Amino acid sequence: MTFDAEQFKANLTARLRRQYGKDISQANKHDLFDAVSASALEIIMPNWMETRREYEAKPTKQLYYLSAEFLMGRALSNNLINSGIMEQVKDVLKGMNINYDMIEDEEPDAGLGNGGLGRLAACFLDSIATLQYPGHGYGIRYEYGMFEQHIENGYQVEYPDNWLKHRDPWEVKRSDLSVTVKFGGQIKYGKTPDGQDRFYIENAEEVTATPYDMPVVGYGCNTVNTLRLWQASSPNGFDLQLFNDMQYHRAVERQNDAEDISRVLYPNDSGPSGKELRLRQQYFFTSASLQDLIHHFVNTVGTDFSKFPQYHVIQLNDTHPVVAIPELMRILMDEYNVGWDDAWSIVQKTFAYTNHTILAEALEKWPIDIFQRLLPRIYQIVEEINRRFMIELRQKFPEDYDKQNHMSIIHDGKIYMAWLAIHASFSVNGVAELHTKLLKEQELKNWNAIYPQKFNNKTNGVTQRRWLLSSNPELAEFITARIGHGWETDLSKLKGLEKFVDDEKSIDELIAIKLHNKERLADCLKHTQNEFLDPESIFDTQVKRLHEYKRQLLNVLHIMYLYNRIVEDPSYNPPARTFIFGAKSASGYRRAKQIIKLINTVAERVNNDRRVGGKLRVVFVENYRVSMAEKIIPASDVSEQISTAGYEASGTSNMKFMMNGALTLGTLDGANIEIVNEAGEDNAFIFGLTADEIIKINSEHSYNPQKYLDRSPALAKVVNQLVDGTYDPTGQQFKELYDSLVYGIEGQRPDVYYVLADFDSYVQAQEKVAAEYTDRKSWARKTLINIANSGKFSSDRTIEDYVRDIWHLKKVVVK
Ligand code: 26Q
Numbered sequence: 001m002t003f004d005a006e007q008f009k010a011n012l013t014a015r016l017r018r019q020y021g022k023d024i025s026q027a028n029k030h031d032l033f034d035a036v037s038a039s040a041l042e043i044i045m046p047n048w049m050e051t052r053r054e055y056e057a058k059p060t061k062q063l064y065y066l067s068a069e070f071l072m073g074r075a076l077s078n079n080l081i082n083s084g085i086m087e088q089v090k091d092v093l094k095g096m097n098i099n100y101d102m103i104e105d106e107e108p109d110a111g112l113g114n115g116g117l118g119r120l121a122a123c124f125l126d127s128i129a130t131l132q133y134p135g136h137g138y139g140i141r142y143e144y145g146m147f148e149q150h151i152e153n154g155y156q157v158e159y160p161d162n163w164l165k166h167r168d169p170w171e172v173k174r175s176d177l178s179v180t181v182k183f184g185g186q187i188k189y190g191k192t193p194d195g196q197d198r199f200y201i202e203n204a205e206e207v208t209a210t211p212y213d214m215p216v217v218g219y220g221c222n223t224v225n226t227l228r229l230w231q232a233s234s235p236n237g238f239d240l241q242l243f244n245d246m247q248y249h250r251a252v253e254r255q256n257d258a259e260d261i262s263r264v265l266y267p268n269d270s271g272p273s274g275k276e277l278r279l280r281q282q283y284f285f286t287s288a289s290l291q292d293l294i295h296h297f298v299n300t301v302g303t304d305f306s307k308f309p310q311y312h313v314i315q316l317n318d319t320h321p322v323v324a325i326p327e328l329m330r331i332l333m334d335e336y337n338v339g340w341d342d343a344w345s346i347v348q349k350t351f352a353y354t355n356h357t358i359l360a361e362a363l364e365k366w367p368i369d370i371f372q373r374l375l376p377r378i379y380q381i382v383e384e385i386n387r388r389f390m391i392e393l394r395q396k397f398p399e400d401y402d403k404q405n406h407m408s409i410i411h412d413g414k415i416y417m418a419w420l421a422i423h424a425s426f427s428v429n430g431v432a433e434l435h436t437k438l439l440k441e442q443e444l445k446n447w448n449a450i451y452p453q454k455f456n457n458k459t460n461g462v463t464q465r466r467w468l469l470s471s472n473p474e475l476a477e478f479i480t481a482r483i484g485h486g487w488e489t490d491l492s493k494l495k496g497l498e499k500f501v502d503d504e505k506s507i508d509e510l511i512a513i514k515l516h517n518k519e520r521l522a523d524c525l526k527h528t529q530n531e532f533l534d535p536e537s538i539f540d541t542q543v544k545r546l547h548e549y550k551r552q553l554l555n556v557l558h559i560m561y562l563y564n565r566i567v568e569d570p571s572y573n574p575p576a577r578t579f580i581f582g583a584k585s586a587s588g589y590r591r592a593k594q595i596i597k598l599i600n601t602v603a604e605r606v607n608n609d610r611r612v613g614g615k616l617r618v619v620f621v622e623n624y625r626v627s628m629a630e631k632i633i634p635a636s637d638v639s640e641q642i643s644t645a646g647y648e649a650s651g652t653s654n655m656k657f658m659m660n661g662a663l664t665l666g667t668l669d670g671a672n673i674e675i676v677n678e679a680g681e682d683n684a685f686i687f688g689l690t691a692d693e694i695i696k697i698n699s700e701h702s703y704n705p706q707k708y709l710d711r712s713p714a715l716a717k718v719v720n721q722l723v724d725g726t727y728d729p730t731g732q733q734f735k736e737l738y739d740s741l742v743y744g745i746e747g748q749r750p751d752v753y754y755v756l757a758d759f760d761s762y763v764q765a766q767e768k769v770a771a772e773y774t775d776r777k778s779w780a781r782k783t784l785i786n787i788a789n790s791g792k793f794s795s796d797r798t799i800e801d802y803v804r805d806i807w808h809l810k811k812v813v814v815k
Pocket of ligand 1: 116117120266269356357431648
């Protein structure tokens with residue numbers, strides 16, 4: 001991109017003057033963030049327009065990534081780096097006496113996602129644009145994203161994430177492209193105004209969907225793709241009649257009801273699914289997106305819909321957008337008069353589905369009554385899809401009624417969205433090798449038996465532009481100094497670093513870089529939460545959503561164990577460790593919230609006990625989010641990936657840690673397996689039961705956690721300390737955690753996630769960590785081997801896999 005410093009400066013000052021009535025000397029940090037972003041968008045805009053023109057001039061197949069979540073984080077640094085103008089912008093600002101780092105921190109995260117699934121969508125968009133593929137994201141412009149977490153008295157308290165409080169300089173509202181989405185009403189059959197006999201809906205509730213576009217800037221190329229997020233509003237505004245009757249509250253009610261659809265992101269664990277508003281969200285954004293791309297198709301290609309699959313592939317990010325399948329059937333049949341068989345054949349060539357969950361019981365199902373009331377015509381179409389499917393199933397398995405019932409898209413009063421997705425899509429993929437294997441052999445065995453050609457693996461990846469180049473500039477420079485540029489768009493090049501594993505100077509430099517990153521994090525946490533971290537200590541980090549299967553509890557039980565040892569034996573002298581946690585719990589997930597309280601309680605105790613003498617510190621980082629991850633991950637020595645084997649579909653932070661030279665301490669779960677395959681067993685710390693072992697114990701119902709308590713007094717002691725008054729004088733605070741481990745409550749088996757079974761093995765792995773860290777050079781050598789072998793985990797590789805096996809896109813080079 002061409003950068004004209006004078007022009008940029010002129011744009012910046014004009015923006016400050018027009019938007020805020022200020023000149024540079026009067027502008028505060030926020031004003032500057034806004035003006036710098038707007039001026040940067042000004043530079044990016046010609047390429048954005050040219051990319052769109054290019055796609056329109058020569059229609060080719062385009063990918064549409066439908067996702068209820070896009071966890072984009074901050075845009076400014078990313079867009080400046082990807083468009084290649086970071087250094088120039090910094091220079092201009094320096095000339096004006098403005099510190100770039102200060103204004104970078106002014107940007108709120110676009111936290112429109114819960115965790116891994118949402119961040120994966122964001123990494124994919126970055127890779128698609130960088131690889132110059134025509135692909136776009138479609139989602140919801142939540143007014144409130146992931147809640148803001150405060151810790152009050154050790155407890156998580158949620159506050160609304162008002163990320164749009166100031167206008168977002170990166171979004172462009174496209175009112176001209178608004179569409180209408182219809183809910184409820186009655187199904188009618190008859191002549192439409194154009195004289196065709198068709199189904200239509202009467203008395204539907206109409207909601208306006210308005211797109212807001214965000215640029216997705218490719219790195220080192222001119223491609224700028226689009227993330228299109230839909231906002232809901234009422235087409236009729238508020239009710240003037242009621243307003244004039246001075247019934248102000250009721251007058252705006254209709255408007256509020258419509259706007260509620262895009263009001264707030266749902267948490268990933270809001271108990272049993274089946275909330276009507278959630279279904280409204282799903283249909284809202286999928287219907288708007290399909291209408292949008294069909295308008296585009298009709299305008300550029302015409303109404304020969306048999307060509308539709310030549311120009312579109314739609315990737316469904318989990319079951320959240322699966323209602324798009326019957327919606328495309330509806331639009332084709334009811335609005336363009338396509339017959340059922342043709343419509344179905346188009347659908348089957350268009351959709352591909354990604355599964356992110358291992359557990360069948362966690363798959364989304366909708367109660368028929370809610371679904372039918374809200375989407376009567378869509379329900380009718382799902383019934384017809386299922387009726388035809390059941391005929392096939394009865395032919396295949398004439399006597400097997402259990403199988404027929406289980407695989408029916410509608411049964412037990414519910415619609416099984418994953419079943420609909422698998423039946424209608426031409427591709428079904430898991431997100432790591434183990435995950436895909438377990439889907440094929442266990443949870444989706446019946447489906448794999450009838451549709452084996454649909455199942456495939458696409459191991460996740462992350463973008464090295466955000467997770468290395470941008471967040472760890474010193475390591476990026478270290479890499480470039482040794483292997484040159486090129487790794488930014490081809491991460492397999494990192495392999496070239498292996499030459500340096502025995503180079504003393506490289507190893508020393510690597511140690512210095514890690515130390516510097518640790519100092520930066522320490523500095524940040526001193527300012528934000530008055531925590532003191534010792535950069536000389538091991539930074540051992542577990543950052544991810546709080547879930548029982550991710551076993552933050554195992555981590556904290558081990559800390560309690562270490563604390564006991566230190567207190568009991570003053571001669572015990574392990575290397576100093578800092579345990580860092582970051583985790584949000586779903587607001588209604590009681591047990592997860594207790595674990596947060598436990599971490600904070602243990603932290604308070606350990607950090608204030610003089611006997612510990614710097615050997616141990618525990619830090620809970622408040623409000624963990626993308627921009628925090630960018631500071632924590634480069635500063636970490638140990639990457640805690642300790643889920644119960646078989647439960648974590650892939651994990652993606654494990655990949656970010658690896659790229660940044662942290663050693664994995666983990667179970668053989670998800671992508672950890674592939675990480676150790678690449679890095680070598682000697683360069684990671686693997687412990688615990690394997691997925692096969694867990695499946696076997698589960699099926700034999702042979703797990704007896706008491707055995708582990710009897711066998712290990714040290715373990716029995718820490719488990720007891722949950723209730724014996726050590727950490728909570730009443731003994732009640734952590735009783736539920738204790739009971740769930742020892743007795744099993746609420747109809748559950750004790751210790752569902754095998755915390756006690758894996759404890760000893762985890763302690764041993766941690767001892768190995770401590771022992772190996774004492775030899776800093778040997779440790780650093782291992783981190784370099786990890787970095788050198790992390791190439792596989794670039795989302796560029798993942799996207800090339802999707803393109804080759806599923807999407808079949810051609811690169812479009814933008815001039
Ligand atoms: C469902 C119904 C109602 C409300 C919310 C939800 C909901 C929302 C988000 C359910 C699940 C999610 C998010 C799931 C998720 O992040 N899964 C993770 O996906 C990553 C990317 O593939 C994997 O690396 C992780 O292993 C997986 O846990």
